[in-house]
Amino acid sequence: MAIGEEAIVRSELRWAAVSIGVVSLIMLALIYAGIVHHINPPSNIEPIDPKTLHLSGEFTEANLGTRVSAEGQVTSRIVATQFTFQPRCIVLPANQRVTLRFATPDVIHGILVTGTNVNTMIVPGYVSQVHTVFTRTGELLMPCHEYCGLGHSEMFATLRVVPASEFKPDAQGRVSCDAR
Amino acid sequence: MTHARRLALAHFWIGFIAFAIALVLGVWQMWVRSPLPAPFLTASTYFSSVTAHGTAMAYVLTTFTVMGFGYYVAETALARALPAPRWAWTGFWLALAGTLMAVVTIFSGRAAVLFTFYPPLIASVFYYIGLVLVVAGSWIWCVLMIVAMGQWKGANPGRPVPLAMFATVANAVMWLWTTVGVTLELLFQVIPAALGLKAQIDVGLSRTLFSWTLHAVVYFWLIPSYIAFYTMVPQAAGGRLYSDTMGRLTFVLFLIYSLPVGLHHLLMDPHQSNAFKFLQVALTALVSVPTLLTVFTIGASLEIAGRLRGGRGLFGWIGALPWERPLVLATGLAFLMLAFGGFGGLVNMSYGMNAMVHNTSWVTAHFHLIFGGTVVIMYFAIAYTLWPSLTGRAAPSLAAQRLQLWLWFIGMLVMTLPWHYLGLLGQWRRVATFNYADPIIAAWGPWVIVSLVGGLILLVSGLLFVRNLLQFAIGRASHVPAEVYATAVHPPLRVPAALNGFRLWNVLVLVLMLLAYGYPLAQFFIIDPPGALVHRVDQRR
Numbered sequence: 001m002a003i004g005e006e007a008i009v010r011s012e013l014r015w016a017a018v019s020i021g022v023v024s025l026i027m028l029a030l031i032y033a034g035i036v037h038h039i040n041p042p043s044n045i046e047p048i049d050p051k052t053l054h055l056s057g058e059f060t061e062a063n064l065g066t067r068v069s070a071e072g073q074v075t076s077r078i079v080a081t082q083f084t085f086q087p088r089c090i091v092l093p094a095n096q097r098v099t100l101r102f103a104t105p106d107v108i109h110g111i112l113v114t115g116t117n118v119n120t121m122i123v124p125g126y127v128s129q130v131h132t133v134f135t136r137t138g139e140l141l142m143p144c145h146e147y148c149g150l151g152h153s154e155m156f157a158t159l160r161v162v163p164a165s166e167f168k169p170d171a172q173g174r175v176s177c178d179a180r
Numbered sequence: 181m182t183h184a185r186r187l188a189l190a191h192f193w194i195g196f197i198a199f200a201i202a203l204v205l206g207v208w209q210m211w212v213r214s215p216l217p218a219p220f221l222t223a224s225t226y227f228s229s230v231t232a233h234g235t236a237m238a239y240v241l242t243t244f245t246v247m248g249f250g251y252y253v254a255e256t257a258l259a260r261a262l263p264a265p266r267w268a269w270t271g272f273w274l275a276l277a278g279t280l281m282a283v284v285t286i287f288s289g290r291a292a293v294l295f296t297f298y299p300p301l302i303a304s305v306f307y308y309i310g311l312v313l314v315v316a317g318s319w320i321w322c323v324l325m326i327v328a329m330g331q332w333k334g335a336n337p338g339r340p341v342p343l344a345m346f347a348t349v350a351n352a353v354m355w356l357w358t359t360v361g362v363t364l365e366l367l368f369q370v371i372p373a374a375l376g377l378k379a380q381i382d383v384g385l386s387r388t389l390f391s392w393t394l395h396a397v398v399y400f401w402l403i404p405s406y407i408a409f410y411t412m413v414p415q416a417a418g419g420r421l422y423s424d425t426m427g428r429l430t431f432v433l434f435l436i437y438s439l440p441v442g443l444h445h446l447l448m449d450p451h452q453s454n455a456f457k458f459l460q461v462a463l464t465a466l467v468s469v470p471t472l473l474t475v476f477t478i479g480a481s482l483e484i485a486g487r488l489r490g491g492r493g494l495f496g497w498i499g500a501l502p503w504e505r506p507l508v509l510a511t512g513l514a515f516l517m518l519a520f521g522g523f524g525g526l527v528n529m530s531y532g533m534n535a536m537v538h539n540t541s542w543v544t545a546h547f548h549l550i551f552g553g554t555v556v557i558m559y560f561a562i563a564y565t566l567w568p569s570l571t572g573r574a575a576p577s578l579a580a581q582r583l584q585l586w587l588w589f590i591g592m593l594v595m596t597l598p599w600h601y602l603g604l605l606g607q608w609r610r611v612a613t614f615n616y617a618d619p620i621i622a623a624w625g626p627w628v629i630v631s632l633v634g635g636l637i638l639l640v641s642g643l644l645f646v647r648n649l650l651q652f653a654i655g656r657a658s659h660v661p662a663e664v665y666a667t668a669v670h671p672p673l674r675v676p677a678a679l680n681g682f683r684l685w686n687v688l689v690l691v692l693m694l695l696a697y698g699y700p701l702a703q704f705f706i707i708d709p710p711g712a713l714v715h716r717v718d719q720r721r
């Protein structure tokens with residue numbers, strides 16, 4: 001063989017340096033996206049007891065759905081349960097920061113909203129929270145995307161994104177699909 | 181036939197039978213999800229089928245192939261008899277009994293939990309015990325591989341362990357580390373729940389323990405492919421291995437970096453903090469380094485082969501390679517699919533960007549492309565390479581082997597490219613049926629049918645593979661099998677102790693695992709989150 005051992009080692013080291021350089025660039029891009037554009041995963045270590053969440057506190061039936069606080073913050077609370085969402089239809093305003101909060105009384109579920117980056121697992125024992133801004137109006141699908149039992153394929157909800165002018169909270173600050 | 185050869189054949193056949201059954205199930209599942217009407221469909225048949233498909237592909241095909249290949253390597257690369265063959269057979273029968281137990285439980289409709297079995301969904305205990313037996317069988321294999329290398333080193337003091345065996349033991353050591361996570365989950369959480377001893381489960385803890393196993397298991401499946409790349413492909417191409425040292429380094433890097441990275445499967449989970457998610461994403465980025473090193477070293481080895489065969493110019497050596505040899509062809513196709521799959525994986529692991537694709541068909545596409553395109557296609561090629569020495573007969577037709585590999589490549593692309601696209605459109609995973617009356621979903625229909633065609637091509641290829649192996653029975657007898665292992669350009673005379681064993685690297689793995697998983701696991705005992713009630717899937721309503 002014509003190639004000397006040293007030449008081989010040198011070429012391998014050069015390539016290793018290139019590889020590590022490429023990997024470092026990718027990491028820098030991720031750090032940049034995380035810090036500057038706030039592109040972070042939905043971490044939220046906020047325990048909640050799945051066995052009692054329907055009895056008291058923020059996820060009782062009366063509290064579910066979209067609500068606008070006195071300061072104008074829009075929050076939707078949604079329970080994912082075998083094999084439906086409560087409520088099954090959610091109204092949200094376009095072009096405004098909204099917060100989605102999920103909890104489950106039974107098994108693992110997960111959601112995504114088609115055509116957006118909204119995505120989270122819903123794990124019994126924790127509240128999952130996603131902040132987002134919907135830029136397009138219309139009806140979006142929000143299916144359960146984690147296997148949760150035999151009825152899993154039929155488990156989905158609808159997000160109705162409306163222009164700010166049509167987003168009209170009632171006296172308690174609630175907005176629901178049937179009210180319209 | 182020697183013990184190791186009989187062992188290898190027995191293991192390969194169990195793996196390949198499981199593979200063929202899983203292929204049929206996979207095609208039926210794609211048919212069900214398409215707009216075309218499919219037979220036998222109920223929620224229970226569909227999710228039992230998905231469970232069987234995942235279990236057979238991920239646990240049975242892989243574990244048996246890794247074990248069978250390891251026994252072959254231990255005997256041929258070390259050129260000495262296998263230690264304690266009786267124990268090897270014990271491992272085989274344990275794993276086979278476990279496989280049958282799991283499969284019977286699934287097909288009786290009592291284990292529709294998918295192969296990831298996320299609690300608090302709980303199946304019949306026999307499904308989990310079956311899996312534990314498969315793992316127990318593989319642990320015997322791990323110990324035998326480590327002992328075989330130790331005995332060889334004792335008899336050959338100071339000499340470098342042959343690369344194929346060094347890599348096999350790297351995989352055995354990694355597998356022992358890998359299975360700790362899932363074993364803790366099964367023994368302390370899932371099996372007690374399945375036996376009715378526990379009514380509640382800490383789901384965050386079980387998901388974190390499973391994630392410990394979930395990434396490294398992929399490298400357990402993949403390492404036989406890399407062993408073939410380094411130690412067999414240069415020989416099949418008519419060349420030399422460019423660098424033996426780089427090979428050792430690559431397998432050491434796999435051992436170190438495939439373990440402390442599993443949290444990238446939990447990026448969308450609420451119960452892990454962004455700090456640890458980010459730390460493990462950074463370590464995940466590093467796991468691409470050994471693959472990049474491999475692409476270079478194998479590329480250079482093939483270039484040597486091409487030039488020895490008269491190839492000239494910058495790219496002329498590529499055309500001069502013996503593409504008619506199945507192992508060389510499989511390597512070329514695997515590298516192409518690895519390039520596609522690697523790009524997809526980059527998006528998955530990208531911390532924030534993961535939200536775009538998590539639990540969509542993009543992910544399904546990614547792991548089928550990596551698994552089918554790099555793992556399984558090389559299992560085919562390994563089988564084709566070893567079969568002459570295992571059966572004592574020559575292949576009756578290399579053309580049939582090449583056709584099979586091409587069909588696999590084409591089928592993989594036809595199936596997974598539409599899946600990637602559908603994933604970006606938001607098509608979600610793990611459902612039996614879609615409501616094609618919905619206008620958004622109706623637009624997906626044609627692409628789902630294209631991917632089904634890809635699945636059918638894969639099924640044809642898989643069955644042709646089994647036929648090609650059976651055809652060896654009519655091949656002419658060949659009692660002097662060709663040398664399968666490549667020599668390096670500069671065969672190592674001595675290597676540093678660090679690249680001839682794993683003691684140092686085990687310490688490093690321990691440190692990294694404490695760093696990466698110490699707090700993410702300990703936090704559940706500190707915050708003591710409320711448990712979730714067990715939900716059984718094996719009770720008839």
Ligand SMILES: [Cu+2]
Pocket residue numbers: 109110144145146147148149152153155
């Ligand atoms: Cu579900």
Ligand SMILES: [Cu+2]
Pocket residue numbers: 394395396442444445
């Ligand atoms: Cu992974």
